Every structure is written in C-alpha cells, then in structure tokens.
Amino acid sequence: MITSPLAVITGVVVPGDGRGRVLGFPTANLECEPPALPDDGIYAAWVRVDDDPHPWAASVSVGTNPTFAGARERRIEVHLHDVEIDLYGRMLTVDLVARLRPTLRFDAVDDLIEQTADDVARCRALLDAAAGVGS
Numbered sequence: 001m002i003t004s005p006l007a008v009i010t011g012v013v014v015p016g017d018g019r020g021r022v023l024g025f026p027t028a029n030l031e032c033e034p035p036a037l038p039d040d041g042i043y044a045a046w047v048r049v050d051d052d053p054h055p056w057a058a059s060v061s062v063g064t065n066p067t068f069a070g071a072r073e074r075r076i077e078v079h080l081h082d083v084e085i086d087l088y089g090r091m092l093t094v095d096l097v098a099r100l101r102p103t104l105r106f107d108a109v110d111d112l113i114e115q116t117a118d119d120v121a122r123c124r125a126l127l128d129a130a131a132g133v134g135s
C-alpha cells in the first residue's frame, strides 16, 4: 500500500436502513462524531477490522443518501469489495485514499445502482494500482 490517506476515520458499525443488500452493495454504517467526517462524497478506501492489520479494499459513501426520502444524519458507509463479514459492533478503521465524486441525488434507484457499480470498479482499479497488483 503506497498511497497515504486523505483522512483516517474510526467508528463502530451500527444498523443502517437495511437497503444496501437490496441494491446489491451491502454497506457497514459507522457511528462516529460528525466533525470526524470529511466532505460528502464517494471514496476509495482501505479498511481494517478491530485490531486485525489486514487491509480490505472498499468503496465508501459519506453523506445523507439524498436519493432516498427522509432526513438522516451524515454517515459513513463502507462497502467491502472482496469479503462478506458480519461487521455489526466491530470497530472499523477507514483510510480514505481518493475522492471519486460528490454525492448525488438520483431520480431513479436504477441510476444509483449503475453509478455505484461504476464507482466500485473505479475504486477497485485505483486500489489495485496503489497496492501494485499486476505489476
């Protein structure tokens, strides 16, 4: 891993709205102090679980999920690319290494799903390059 992070955020995983799995991109929602959060947006990140030093590649959303009705607090949501672990109650350390785009409000959920798939592919390529995969 050669990229130094834009920000490092730690937080405990709490229940979200339970929508991510339906969309095809399950996310772990972190509870952390709002001042700890960087600008809203979509980020590539390395994530560590509790005190395990292994970094998992992830796509991360920071914001209020404006596509969906109802006010909610700003939150950081972590979609791990290559592993499904039950993360409830676990402490995550999230190294945000690149910001891809701002958070958008989509008129159609299918457009959000399509954009998220593209985000995950971009994050994966970026993190693979940073880790020297394939070189």
Ligand SMILES: Cc1cc2nc3c(=O)[nH]c(=O)nc-3n(C[C@H](O)[C@H](O)[C@H](O)COP(=O)(O)O)c2cc1C
Pocket (backbone or CB within 6 Å): 016, 017, 018, 019, 020, 021, 023, 025, 027, 028, 029, 042, 059, 060, 061, 064, 065, 066, 067, 068, 077, 078, 079, 102, 103, 104, 105, 106, 112, 116, 119, 120
């Ligand atoms: C890579 C990625 C990109 C996302 N981009 C947006 C976005 O642009 N706009 C938005 O409203 N939500 C975005 N989200 C958040 C999803 O709306 C959210 O993960 C989903 O509603 C599930 O939320 P839940 O875990 O609280 O159920 C994104 C999530 C991920 C993982």
